[in-house]
Amino acid sequence: MSNLSLAYIFQQQQLLVDQDFQLPRVESLASDLQVSSGDQVIARDLLPNEPIPEGLQLVPIRQLLQYWTTSQFEQASRAIQLLEWRRNHRFCSHCGTPTQPHATEHAMVCPACHYRQYPRVQPCVITVITRGEDEILLAKNARNKTSQMYGLIAGFVEVGETLEEAVRRETEEEVGLKLKNIQYLASQPWPFPSNLMIAFKAEYAGGDLKLQEEEISDAAFFKFDQLPEIPFKGSIAHAMIMHVTQGQPVADDTKAWL
Numbered sequence: 106m107s108n109l110s111l112a113y114i115f116q117q118q119q120l121l122v123d124q125d126f127q128l129p130r131v132e133s134l135a136s137d138l139q140v141s142s143g144d145q146v147i148a149r150d151l152l153p154n155e156p157i158p159e160g161l162q163l164v165p166i167r168q169l170l171q172y173w174t175t176s177q178f179e180q181a182s183r184a185i186q187l188l189e190w191r192r193n194h195r196f197c198s199h200c201g202t203p204t205q206p207h208a209t210e211h212a213m214v215c216p217a218c219h220y221r222q223y224p225r226v227q228p229c230v231i232t233v234i235t236r237g238e239d240e241i242l243l244a245k246n247a248r249n250k251t252s253q254m255y256g257l258i259a260g261f262v263e264v265g266e267t268l269e270e271a272v273r274r275e276t277e278e279e280v281g282l283k284l285k286n287i288q289y290l291a292s293q294p295w296p297f298p299s300n301l302m303i304a305f306k307a308e309y310a311g312g313d314l315k316l317q318e319e320e321i322s323d324a325a326f327f328k329f330d331q332l333p334e335i336p337f338k339g340s341i342a343h344a345m346i347m348h349v350t351q352g353q354p355v356a357d358d359t360k361a362w363l
């Protein structure tokens with residue numbers, strides 16, 4: 106699919122799509138929304154007074170993952186992150202003057218002191234932990250009370266930390282376990298809101314499961330052939346779990362792997 110004239114119209118974490126979960130074309134929106142037909146790609150929020158055009162619907166972005174190709178998701182992901190960044194950098198963080206978008210770069214520029222603010226990504230480590238030949242550690246997120254889904258240990262890298270240190274610290278904090286043989290697997294940009302997920306695999310080295318209750322409501326080692334509900338296809342967690350439990354290879358290109 107060409108990326109020409111696509112419209113990314115957001116409302117919070119939802120996107121306007123048609124009945125087949127595809128993005129509308131800019132020109133098809135012109136009668137309902139404020140768009141100029143010369144726009145090639147637009148990305149903006151649905152304005153409070155704008156109706157949802159007929160035939161379109163707002164769908165949570167995470168849900169679109171299952172209908173979209175990886176490259177469609179990546180384009181949307183870039184649009185989401187840039188929009189979110191613009192929204193959060195309307196003023197200069199040095200002097201408070203309203204900023205302006207740079208003409209050619211992704212930067213918000215201060216007209217008074219010329220300070221430039223660029224988009225940032227938050228590195229976040231995610232780890233698939235195995236024990237022996239046939240067990241995987243899966244954990245249930247405490248914040249998602251209605252879900253029965255078990256995922257992987259993940260968390261943000263702190264200032265001054267290596268990725269491997271972040272893997273060790275998050276695992277100790279959340280489930281109280283020690284790790285060995287920490288190895289990089291792959292990465293995935295994840296626009297909720299602006300993360301770079303960096304995937305590792307590691308082996309259990311010792312310790313008893315001790316849960317950090319505000320983060321994790323349950324965690325256990327599961328046999329590879331007796332997995333509970335796991336994260337949806339398209340997420341890096343799903344690919345990581347498939348990799349260790351079913352030997353799905355990690356491609357050179359992470360995108361092909363997902």
Ligand SMILES: [Zn+2]
Nearest residue numbers: 197200215218
């Ligand atoms: Zn300034």
